[in-house]
Amino acid sequence: MTMIRVENLKKSFGNLEVIKDMSTVVEEKEVICVIGPSGSGKSTFLRCLNRLEEITGGHVYIEGVDITDPKVDINKIRQDVGMVFQQFNLFPHKSVLENVILAPMKVKKSDRKASEKKAYELLDKVGLREKAKAYPGELSGGQKQRVAIARALAMDPKIMLFDEPTSALDPEMVGDVLDVMKQLAHEGMTMVVVTHEMGFAAEMGDRVLFIDGGYIVEENVPKELFGNPQHERTKAFLSKVL
Amino acid sequence: METIVNAFPYLMEGLQVTLYIFAIAIVFGFLIGLVVALFRLAPLKILNWIAKIFVDAIRGTPFIVQLFFIYFGLNSLAFISLDNTTAGIVTVAINAGAYFSEIIRAGIQSIDKGQTEAARSLGLNSTQNMRYIILPQAFRRMLPTITNQAIISLKDTSLLSVIGVADLTQEGRIQASATFDAFNVYLILGIIYFVIIYLLSMLASFVERKFVLR
Ligand SMILES: Nc1ncnc2c1ncn2[C@@H]1O[C@H](COP(=O)(O)OP(=O)(O)OP(=O)(O)O)[C@@H](O)[C@H]1O
Ligand SMILES: [Mg+2]
Numbered sequence: 001m002t003m004i005r006v007e008n009l010k011k012s013f014g015n016l017e018v019i020k021d022m023s024t025v026v027e028e029k030e031v032i033c034v035i036g037p038s039g040s041g042k043s044t045f046l047r048c049l050n051r052l053e054e055i056t057g058g059h060v061y062i063e064g065v066d067i068t069d070p071k072v073d074i075n076k077i078r079q080d081v082g083m084v085f086q087q088f089n090l091f092p093h094k095s096v097l098e099n100v101i102l103a104p105m106k107v108k109k110s111d112r113k114a115s116e117k118k119a120y121e122l123l124d125k126v127g128l129r130e131k132a133k134a135y136p137g138e139l140s141g142g143q144k145q146r147v148a149i150a151r152a153l154a155m156d157p158k159i160m161l162f163d164e165p166t167s168a169l170d171p172e173m174v175g176d177v178l179d180v181m182k183q184l185a186h187e188g189m190t191m192v193v194v195t196h197e198m199g200f201a202a203e204m205g206d207r208v209l210f211i212d213g214g215y216i217v218e219e220n221v222p223k224e225l226f227g228n229p230q231h232e233r234t235k236a237f238l239s240k241v242l
Numbered sequence: 243m244e245t246i247v248n249a250f251p252y253l254m255e256g257l258q259v260t261l262y263i264f265a266i267a268i269v270f271g272f273l274i275g276l277v278v279a280l281f282r283l284a285p286l287k288i289l290n291w292i293a294k295i296f297v298d299a300i301r302g303t304p305f306i307v308q309l310f311f312i313y314f315g316l317n318s319l320a321f322i323s324l325d326n327t328t329a330g331i332v333t334v335a336i337n338a339g340a341y342f343s344e345i346i347r348a349g350i351q352s353i354d355k356g357q358t359e360a361a362r363s364l365g366l367n368s369t370q371n372m373r374y375i376i377l378p379q380a381f382r383r384m385l386p387t388i389t390n391q392a393i394i395s396l397k398d399t400s401l402l403s404v405i406g407v408a409d410l411t412q413e414g415r416i417q418a419s420a421t422f423d424a425f426n427v428y429l430i431l432g433i434i435y436f437v438i439i440y441l442l443s444m445l446a447s448f449v450e451r452k453f454v455l456r
Contacts, residue, residue: 050363052359052362052363075362075365075366075367076365078362078363078364078365079364079365081363082363082364083359083360083363085356085359085360087356089354089356089357089359089360090360091357091360091361091375091379092379093378093379093382102364102374103364103365103366106366106370106374107364107365107366107370108365148360151360151364152363152364155364155365
């Protein structure tokens with residue numbers, strides 16, 4: 001089943017044309033890694049997938065629904081599309097547990113008991129059950145990011161978007177977060193991951209997209225893209241990061 | 243000493259009126275401030291304009307002129323009749339509302355954009371985002387400035403004596419002439435205002451300590 005279909009996506013900020021023309025398809029249970037130089041529009045591309053950015057042109061279909069259609073209930077769509085940010089964006093005035101149960105309770109109107117039960121299961125999964133009553137300010141970066149993942153999973157999303165989830169972390173914290181993401185991938189979550197972690201992309205990616213200059217320059221299985229890049233710009237980029 | 247004993251009961255009555263007016267006006271002022279701030283930040287241009295004109299009008303005119311406009315000006319219209327206490331409450335509320343709205347707007351804008359993005363990505367609509375994520379954080383940051391404005395508004399209520407509201411200041415004026423001891427009556431009047439404002443600040447910093455720790 002096709003989870004995400006991007007057709008001739010365009011996105012400009014004023015006169016700045018960040019995404020010129022991008023098309024791709026993400027099937028169920030696929031893990032897609034997005035790489036590219038800084039400022040090439042990776043985050044913008046990802047944020048178009050749940051319309052955090054207003055889309056300038058083209059179409060994005062989530063499970064067949066065109067989210068560029070102004071009549072679409074975007075809040076409904078977003079319940080199925082979890083997102084994890086580079087800067088975590090936990091709610092600092094709420095405890096870890098409250099962070100996780102907020103959306104299920106307010107958006108899905110689940111009752112507190114069921115939401116908490118689910119939240120504890122998810123906190124177990126990311127190894128942070130004992131931090132349920134802590135506040136985000138009391139956590140390390142790696143712990144914050146794992147809470148952020150649990151918070152997104154609490155809505156039972158069908159798709160997870162990750163925007164450089166490990167770039168703001170101290171090196172020794174990166175592994176814990178990547179482990180959680182690997183586990184999610186093994187459980188069959190459909191994932192789009194913007195990352196600088198080429199190791200993760202090579203190991204976990206079903207496909208890797210290389211973005212540059214407003215286009216998806218190259219798109220392939222990791223072995224091919226890393227081992228045998230076809231385009232000059234891909235080669236130049238990889239020679240810098242590998 | 244005699245002056246104090248004679249005047250004190252009247253001053254306490256005036257204090258009750260002052261606190262009553264202040265309490266109602268500050269609650270409505272806050273609600274006005276919240277609505278105007280949301281207008282100011284709304285995606286609709288026309289709402290932005292209404293809010294901006296309102297705030298500029300209040301900030302650009304003296305309190306006493308606003309009071310006269312509402313009490314004498316509006317009352318001269320056939321279909322409006324406000325007693326002086328109501329006119330006073332309305333003026334303090336509107337005046338405080340304009341200043342509150344600027345404080346609230348700044349507070350909302352000071353919250354990192356990532357908070358809204360996280361909330362919206364979870365499926366919260368913009369109202370839920372405001373209510374559960376942005377405003378609770380903004381209020382914690384705004385508390386000191388809110389307190390400041392509340393203190394200014396409390397002091398502003400003393401001007402209502404000009405239109406004959408029997409507030410603390412008005413009672414003080416009456417007692418000053420009744421006892422022929424202006425020095426002591428106004429000294430006591432000042433002390434009472436000082437104590438009330440001191441208590442208000444204490445309350446605010448208590449609330450702040452309780453919430454702002456996070
Ligand atoms: N809200 C915005 N308004 C104006 N310009 C923006 C905005 N967001 C992004 N841009 C611009 O769009 C371009 C792409 O930004 P984007 O954040 O998508 O890049 P990126 O590939 O994610 O970069 P990085 O690796 O540094 O995260 C940049 O030139 C950036 O300055
Ligand atoms: Mg980015």
